[in-house]
Amino acid sequence: MGDMIRVENATKLYGRAGANGAAVHALNGVSLRIDHGEFVAIMGPxxxxxxxxxxxxxxxxxxxxxxxxxxxxxVHRLDEAGLTRLRREKIGFIFQFFNLLPTLTVEENVRLPGLLQNLNGGEIERRTRALLEAVGMEHRAGHRLHQLSGGEMQRTALARALLMEPRVLLADEPTGNLDSEASSRVVELFREIGERHRTTIVMVTHSREVAHAAHRVVTMRDGRVVD
Ligand SMILES: Nc1ncnc2c1ncn2[C@@H]1O[C@H](COP(=O)(O)OP(=O)(O)OP(=O)(O)O)[C@@H](O)[C@H]1O
Ligand SMILES: [Mg+2]
Incomplete structure (x- = not known):
């Protein structure tokens, strides 16, 4: 039994050194361990x-x-097919701008990963109901996205990310465009769901208030973990 996530001396270089000085060390020797079921906030400029x-x-x-x-x-040894399998089996993503499909309703968006991965129809319905209730969106199940508030879209994105019951939830500024009340509602849901399912959660945020809901805050600077 190890950590859920272990990063050892990770570097990510964009562009090529020398050519025109355009190389960027986006990660410059990051080492990090995250426990099973831990909720970590990542902060930094x-x-x-x-x-x-x-x-x-x-x-x-x-x-x-x-x-x-x-x-x-x-993960660093996986090829493209291996990475695709890993993403499907173990990871849920939430991005700042939701990447929900605007022409679908709330419940259709939540169901989508199950349909794409050939999950049994009854199971998709069961999970969709339970998740819409968990995020407080059952009363908006039939709404299309333009009929939702920002916080409601974010809660829909959370439900969709959880449909395949990922071991790890990765969220990039999930509350970036929400007011503080909607933000605390969303991070409170992260906490509850993490505790109930032992989901490991890594959340990037610029807000100290939001980071406060996490078990631990990791601070980055210039491609390194500084704290
Ligand atoms: N595809 C890319 N090609 C070249 N450079 C990139 C690429 N993606 C990111 N970078 C650079 O890598 C560095 C880290 O980018 P990253 O997106 O991880 O920052 P961030 O901490 O998420 O910032 P923000 O808080 O603004 O979202 C930045 O200097 C960025 O310009
Ligand atoms: Mg970013």
């Missing part, structure tokens, strides 16, 4: 590598060097 870290943790991007273990699986 714009451009310090927070989103890059989430992307490599979730197999959306690959490291230049270093190691990442997710549930003891070496």
């Amino acid at each position: 714009s451009g310090c590598g927070k989103s890059t870290l989430l992307h490599v943790l979730g197999g959306l991007d690959v490291l230049s060097s270093g190691e990442i273990y997710l549930d003891d699986e070496p």
Whole structure:
């Protein structure tokens, strides 16, 4: 039994050194361990590598060097097919701008990952009902996205990210465009769901108030963890 997430000396270099000075060390030697069921907030100034870290943790991007273990699986050694499987089986993502599908209703958005992954129809319905209730959106199930508030969209995105019951939830500024009341509602849900299902949660935020709801705050600067 190890950590849920272990990062060893991870670097991510964008561009090429020398050519025109355009190389950027988005990650510059990050080491980090996160426990099963832990809720971690990542903070730090714009451009310090927070989103890059989430992307490599979730197999959306690959490291230049270093190691990442997710549930003891070496993510840095996976090929494209392996990364796709990892994302499907273990990861839920939430981005700041939701990436929900605007022409679908709330419940259709939540169901979508189950349909894409051929989950049994009855099971999709059961989970969709339970999640819409958990995030307080059952009364808006048939609404289309333009009929929702920002906080409601964010709660829909949370329900969708949880449909496949991921071991790890990665959220990039999930409350970035919410007022403080809607923000605390969303992070409170993160906490509850994390505790109920032992989901490991890594959340990037610029808000101290939001970070406060996490078990631990990790601070980054210039591609490194400083605290
Ligand atoms: N595809 C890319 N190509 C080149 N450089 C990139 C690329 N993506 C990110 N970067 C650079 O890597 C650095 C880290 O970017 P990242 O998106 O991880 O920052 P961040 O901490 O999430 O910032 P913010 O708080 O503004 O979202 C930045 O300097 C950025 O310009
Ligand atoms: Mg970012």
